[in-house]
Amino acid sequence: MSPNTDFDVIVIGSGPAGATTARIAAERGLRVLLVDKKQELGAPIQCSGAVSAHALGDTGVQPDDEYIATPIYGFKVYDANGAAETLDYRTLKPGEYNRSPLGYVVDRRRFDRYLTALAERAGVEVWLKTEALEYHANGDGTANVLMKKFGQELTIRARVIVGADGLQSRVGKWAGLRTHIRLAELASCLQFVMDRVDTDGLLEIITGHEWAPGGYAWIFPRGRGYAEVGLGVARTLTGKDARWHLEHFIRHSFLAERLKDARVLEVQGGGVPLAAPLKQQYADNVILVGDAARHVNPITGGGIHTALRCGQIAGNFLGDFLPAGLPPDAENLAEYQRRWMKELGEAMWKLYRLKREIFRQPTAERDRMLYQTLAQYFSPRSEFRKV
Numbered sequence: 001m002s003p004n005t006d007f008d009v010i011v012i013g014s015g016p017a018g019a020t021t022a023r024i025a026a027e028r029g030l031r032v033l034l035v036d037k038k039q040e041l042g043a044p045i046q047c048s049g050a051v052s053a054h055a056l057g058d059t060g061v062q063p064d065d066e067y068i069a070t071p072i073y074g075f076k077v078y079d080a081n082g083a084a085e086t087l088d089y090r091t092l093k094p095g096e097y098n099r100s101p102l103g104y105v106v107d108r109r110r111f112d113r114y115l116t117a118l119a120e121r122a123g124v125e126v127w128l129k130t131e132a133l134e135y136h137a138n139g140d141g142t143a144n145v146l147m148k149k150f151g152q153e154l155t156i157r158a159r160v161i162v163g164a165d166g167l168q169s170r171v172g173k174w175a176g177l178r179t180h181i182r183l184a185e186l187a188s189c190l191q192f193v194m195d196r197v198d199t200d201g202l203l204e205i206i207t208g209h210e211w212a213p214g215g216y217a218w219i220f221p222r223g224r225g226y227a228e229v230g231l232g233v234a235r236t237l238t239g240k241d242a243r244w245h246l247e248h249f250i251r252h253s254f255l256a257e258r259l260k261d262a263r264v265l266e267v268q269g270g271g272v273p274l275a276a277p278l279k280q281q282y283a284d285n286v287i288l289v290g291d292a293a294r295h296v297n298p299i300t301g302g303g304i305h306t307a308l309r310c311g312q313i314a315g316n317f318l319g320d321f322l323p324a325g326l327p328p329d330a331e332n333l334a335e336y337q338r339r340w341m342k343e344l345g346e347a348m349w350k351l352y353r354l355k356r357e358i359f360r361q362p363t364a365e366r367d368r369m370l371y372q373t374l375a376q377y378f379s380p381r382s383e384f385r386k387v
């Protein structure tokens with residue numbers, strides 16, 4: 001650590017990306033402060049919580065009943081008319097997946113708290129109810145972050161600031177990075193947690209412009225007899241809002257009979273970027289991770305796995321970079337993005353180009369391509385299995 005800083009790294013935002021960056025950086029011997037403006041992490045829930053087992057395993061997170069709502073054993077992908085491809089790994093790969101699930105639906109309140117606890121146990125200093133208000137690069141290899149902690153303003157100095165502050169990232173804007181997202185690439189998502197919906201350990205994905213223009217609908221098991229029924233739509237492809245589409249799907253789709261007795265227990269929603277990763281994810285004293293850098297799968301909208309993986313890449317990068325003593329200016333921090341590109345970014349860009357190709361098509365062809373792409377995407381032969 002340089003002598004005139006309070007911390008080597010300040011991570012702003014303790015979602016999956018920030019908590020993982022902070023944990024790995026601390027494991028690599030850095031002094032890390034992790035702040036989040038919330039008093040209860042992960043709340044209100046704005047996520048369905050589906051995450052693969054390998055995403056957890058690859059980033060050193062043990063499956064734990066503390067945060068797992070229910071295990072997942074495969075997928076069922078429907079076309080617009082209800083024909084479906086079932087990829088149940090209990091039958092595709094018996095034995096292996098009977099013992100250990102393919103993935104989980106996690107409770108984001110408990111998951112985010114769990115990841116933050118892992119960071120804290122690795123030596124990270126964690127401050128909740130602490131909002132970053134602005135940062136200033138001092139020009140001497142350090143930066144100051146102005147924060148409000150329990151209502152009191154204070155300034156903390158560090159060498160690198162990690163913007164892990166989600167889709168609406170202000171850190172990226174403060175750094176002057178081009179974070180604008182086109183409305184056409186922002187899915188407006190809504191889900192109901194519902195009682196009285198039968199599920200069988202599969203993530204069900206329903207494609208078709210009729211049900212979810214610009215996105216897809218889903219039914220995910222939630223454990224304890226509950227299910228998450230939701231969808232994401234692109235507002236540029238419909239004059240109606242996500243709520244209208246969700247009710248239309250529940251009442252009029254080919255699954256309406258199955259959903260007719262379902263009752264709403266919770267309403268959750270939020271935006272998902274189905275966009276390209278940011279072209280530049282670094283600036284003087286700053287790097288961005290997770291949703292803040294658009295590290296989101298542009299076809300599925302899944303961002304937990306990519307947040308965990310990018311957090312791991314960022315934490316390891318900082319663990320190599322900071323002890324070497326180079327100034328953390330934009331030129332030197334560009335190496336972070338080069339590493340990310342090699343390890344994950346190239347595959348994400350490939351997915352983005354595929355997504356663009358699908359959404360360039362007229363409606364019927366788009367429906368066909370999206371269905372086929374998602375059915376292949378989740379198959380054991382998929383080249384994107386680890387994205």
Ligand SMILES: Cc1cc2nc3c(=O)[nH]c(=O)nc-3n(C[C@H](O)[C@H](O)[C@H](O)COP(=O)(O)OP(=O)(O)OC[C@H]3O[C@@H](n4cnc5c(N)ncnc54)[C@H](O)[C@@H]3O)c2cc1C
Pocket residue numbers: 012013014015016017018035036037038041042046047048049050051130131132133164165166167170189190191268269270271272289290291292296301302303304305307
């Ligand atoms: C309806 C919906 C369903 C989804 N379902 C899935 C799914 O099933 N599977 C999946 O993989 N992905 C899903 N996603 C996407 C996933 O939720 C995100 O990609 C993921 O949460 C990104 O993690 P993150 O750590 O980058 O950001 P976030 O989880 O958004 O965390 C950002 C954190 O930063 C904090 N913060 C923000 N600004 C400041 C500040 N100024 N100071 C201090 N703290 C700040 C916030 O309080 C927050 O805790 C879904 C998203 C939505 C909206």
